[in-house]
Amino acid sequence: MPETIWFREDARPRRPRLSRERIVEAAVALLDAEGVAGFSMRALAARLGAGTMSLYEYVQSKEDVLDLALDEVIGEIEAPGEAGPWRDFLTAQLTQSRAVMRRHPWVPALTATRPLLGPQAVARSRLFYSALAGAGLEGPVLTAAVGTLTSYVNGFVAAENTWWQKVRTPAADAEIRAKVAGHLDGELARLSQVEDADFDGQFLLGLGLILDGIEARLAGAGR
Amino acid sequence: MPETIWFREDARPRRPRLSRERIVEAAVALLDAEGVAGFSMRALAARLGAGTMSLYEYVQSKEDVLDLALDEVIGEIEAPGEAGPWRDFLTAQLTQSRAVMRRHPWVPALTATRPLLGPQAVARSRLFYSALAGAGLEGPVLTAAVGTLTSYVNGFVAAENTWWQKVRTPAADAEIRAKVAGHLDGELARLSQVEDADFDGQFLLGLGLILDGIEARLAGAGR
DNA sequence: ACGGATTTCCGTACAGTGCACGGAAAGGCT
DNA sequence: AGCCTTTCCGTGCACTGTACGGAAATCCGT
Numbered sequence: 106m107p108e109t110i111w112f113r114e115d116a117r118p119r120r121p122r123l124s125r126e127r128i129v130e131a132a133v134a135l136l137d138a139e140g141v142a143g144f145s146m147r148a149l150a151a152r153l154g155a156g157t158m159s160l161y162e163y164v165q166s167k168e169d170v171l172d173l174a175l176d177e178v179i180g181e182i183e184a185p186g187e188a189g190p191w192r193d194f195l196t197a198q199l200t201q202s203r204a205v206m207r208r209h210p211w212v213p214a215l216t217a218t219r220p221l222l223g224p225q226a227v228a229r230s231r232l233f234y235s236a237l238a239g240a241g242l243e244g245p246v247l248t249a250a251v252g253t254l255t256s257y258v259n260g261f262v263a264a265e266n267t268w269w270q271k272v273r274t275p276a277a278d279a280e281i282r283a284k285v286a287g288h289l290d291g292e293l294a295r296l297s298q299v300e301d302a303d304f305d306g307q308f309l310l311g312l313g314l315i316l317d318g319i320e321a322r323l324a325g326a327g328r
Numbered sequence: 329m330p331e332t333i334w335f336r337e338d339a340r341p342r343r344p345r346l347s348r349e350r351i352v353e354a355a356v357a358l359l360d361a362e363g364v365a366g367f368s369m370r371a372l373a374a375r376l377g378a379g380t381m382s383l384y385e386y387v388q389s390k391e392d393v394l395d396l397a398l399d400e401v402i403g404e405i406e407a408p409g410e411a412g413p414w415r416d417f418l419t420a421q422l423t424q425s426r427a428v429m430r431r432h433p434w435v436p437a438l439t440a441t442r443p444l445l446g447p448q449a450v451a452r453s454r455l456f457y458s459a460l461a462g463a464g465l466e467g468p469v470l471t472a473a474v475g476t477l478t479s480y481v482n483g484f485v486a487a488e489n490t491w492w493q494k495v496r497t498p499a500a501d502a503e504i505r506a507k508v509a510g511h512l513d514g515e516l517a518r519l520s521q522v523e524d525a526d527f528d529g530q531f532l533l534g535l536g537l538i539l540d541g542i543e544a545r546l547a548g549a550g551r
Numbered sequence: 552a553c554g555g556a557t558t559t560c561c562g563t564a565c566a567g568t569g570c571a572c573g574g575a576a577a578g579g580c581t
Numbered sequence: 582a583g584c585c586t587t588t589c590c591g592t593g594c595a596c597t598g599t600a601c602g603g604a605a606a607t608c609c610g611t
Contacts, residue, residue, distance in 0.1 A: 120607095121559065146598065156561040158599075167598065217440035217486040220494050222504070227511050245526070249533035253480060256487065256534070260479025263440040271443050281445065288450050303468070310472035311479070318541035343578095344588065369569065379590035381570080390569065558607075568597065573590105580585075 123155055125163045125173070132174040133209070141211045146170075171215060176223025178209045184232065191240040192316055198232065199258050199312060206262040210270070213263035230255070241323050250319050257315060265304050278302060346378055348386045348396070355397040356432070364434045369393075394438060399446025401432045407455065414463040415539055421455065422481050422535060429485040433493070436486035453478070464546050473542050480538060488527050501525060 131152045136144050146167055150157040164170050182201045188194050206212045221230075233251045242250055272278045282302075354375045359367050369390055373380040387393050405424045411417050429435045444453075456474045465473055495501045505525075 123559085145596080147596085150561095158562080158601095159560050161599070162559060214437075214440045217437045217482075218490065220487070220490045222508065227508055231511060245529060245533060249530050250537060252484065252487070252530060253534035253537055256480050256483025257476060258483075259440075259486070260481075260483035261475065263482070264443070264475070264479065267441065267443045285445065285450055288454060306468060307472050307475060310468060311476035314473060314476055314541035314545065315538055316541070317544045318537035318539070321540045321544055322537065346588085368567080370567085373590095381572095381591080382589050384570075385588060553611090554609105555611105556607100556609080558605100560603105560605080562601105562603090564601085565599095566597100569595100571594085572592090575591105576587105576589080578585100578587080581583090 123153065123159055123163060127153060128160060128163055128170065129173045129177050132170050133177055136174060136211045137209055141171075141214060144171075144211075168219075172219060172223065175212065175215050175219070175221070176225045178205060178212060179221070179223065179229060180225035181205050181208075182229060188236065188239075191236050192320070194236050195233070195254065195316065196309075196312060198236075199254060200308075202258050203262050203308060206258075206266070210266040213259050213266060216259050217263065237319070240319075242319070246322060250322075253315055254312075257311065261308055261311065265308075268302070346376065346382055346386060350376060351383060351386055351393065352396045352400050355393050356400055359397060359434045360432055364394075364437060367394075367434075391442075395442060395446065398435065398438050398442070398444070399448045401428060401435060402444070402446065402452060403448035404428050404431075405452060411459065411462075414459050415543070417459050418456070418477065418539065419532075419535060422477060423531075425481050426485050426531060429481070429489070433489045436482050436489060439482050440486065460542070463542075465542070469545060473545075476538055477535075480534065484531055484534065488531075491525065 128149070132144070132149055135149055135152055139148065146160060147157050149170070150160055153160075160170075164173070182198065182205055185194060185197065221227075230251060233254065234247065237247055237250050272281060351372070355367070355372055358372055358375055362371070369383060370380050372393070373383055376383075383393075387396070405421065405428055408417060408420065444450075453474060456477065457470065460470055460473050495504060
């Protein structure tokens with residue numbers, strides 16, 4: 106094969122082929138596909154058609170990539186068109202958060218590992234602060250309320266995700282459920298009975314409890 | 329060196345030197361010392377003075393060890409001497425849960441990864457069920473209440489732990505706090521001001537919100 | 552137009568990982 | 582005495598994150 110311009114493709118790129126954005130985008134896709142356990146820098150590079158070490162031009166470590174990917178998907182939660190009553194607003198926002206965490210099941214496990222200080226995370230928590238401040242909370246109760254809500258969503262969806270990952274089939278679901286119920290005596294088992302794994306309903310019920318608690322605090326302050 | 333009985337120690341053990349209990353105990357110690365990132369089967373074996381592969385006689389995988397270690401420390405939460413009013417009981421239990429998770433900072437991150445089906449975990453959740461059932465809850469609201477409380481503790485302490493791991497010094501604390509506060513406009517910053525990182529107070533405040541919500545539900549049912 | 556500096560890309564190498572496999576030794580059995 | 586089961590573990594394999602240094606391309610000052 107003759108070594109001429111015709112066969113020699115422009116060997117080296119004039120402009121960067123990689124970028125932080127491209128890396129983060131691919132990282133999210135890889136995490137969605139393989140989970141956090143199957144996520145490796147080599148796999149990520151392969152997905153981008155690049156050498157492994159090229160990634161390190163744009164990022165200092167694997168941890169960095171995870172931080173960025175996390176903040177990226179937090180940005181998927183849409184800001185509301187207009188702010189209605191605080192209760193509806195928060196319910197809608199947290200329902201969306203849950204939806205995002207279900208689409209990206211690796212999210213709750215990661216949030217439990219690192220502080221959320223990225224721009225999207227900060228922007229989101231600011232939304233919550235201003236919603237509850239608008240409702241009338243302030244000071245420590247305000248920050249506690251915001252913290253409680255986000256802790257709740259994270260914890261709930263984390264449990265939900267591990268559940269789906271482990272059981273997968275309705276048969277396994279029934280089996281585990283029966284085994285755990287076996288540890289309860291009859292009376293308790295009767296009281297705690299829930300037909301199937303109604304996570305949607307459970308989520309809204311638990312959220313309702315917290316919002317009720319907040320509302321009570323508002324009424325108390327109003328007096 | 330002559331090869332005689334006198335110098336030859338009883339080469340092979342007559343009874344097992346390892347056991348699941350010993351492994352789990354060492355695993356907890358290792359996790360406490362090195363965190364989940366520094367936890368490896370080799371390090372665990374070294375800590376026990378054993379060969380790496382010996383562990384696999386008692387355990388099928390690293391994941392198994394983590395499951396066992398997790399359930400083990402959940403067992404550290406003491407059952408109450410006597411059951412007082414449900415509110416006090418739950419507050420005491422959850423405060424203890426938090427204390428355990430602070431002593432073993434790897435716990436919240438692990439719970440976010442796997443379903444809690446070990447004996448200690450099941451026993452603990454049964455305690456909560458019966459306490460709230462005794463208070464008058466039943467059906468879906470009962471399970472939602474239990475789920476909300478455990479999600480809250482996990483989420484809260486997870487955030488708390490990552491915070492301590494990252495900031496470590498009061499100076500860093502102030503710096504990060506200032507940086508985040510910079511994203512809030514003045515009015516919001518004023519409203520959300522909390523002197524220092526008062527995690528104890530925040531924890532009890534948030535817990536109080538949830539318990540208020542539960543109490544409201546009880547009052548409603550009473551009517 | 553040319554020579555250096557900078558940017559981007561990445562092959563190689565190293566220390567570490569979880570665990571499959573198979574062998575060796577020591578009791579306990581008949 | 583012979584076998585079987587239990588316990589222990591050395592070796593090896595595929596894979597990990599990333600330090601290091603080199604090669605090519607572009608940019609910039611002259």
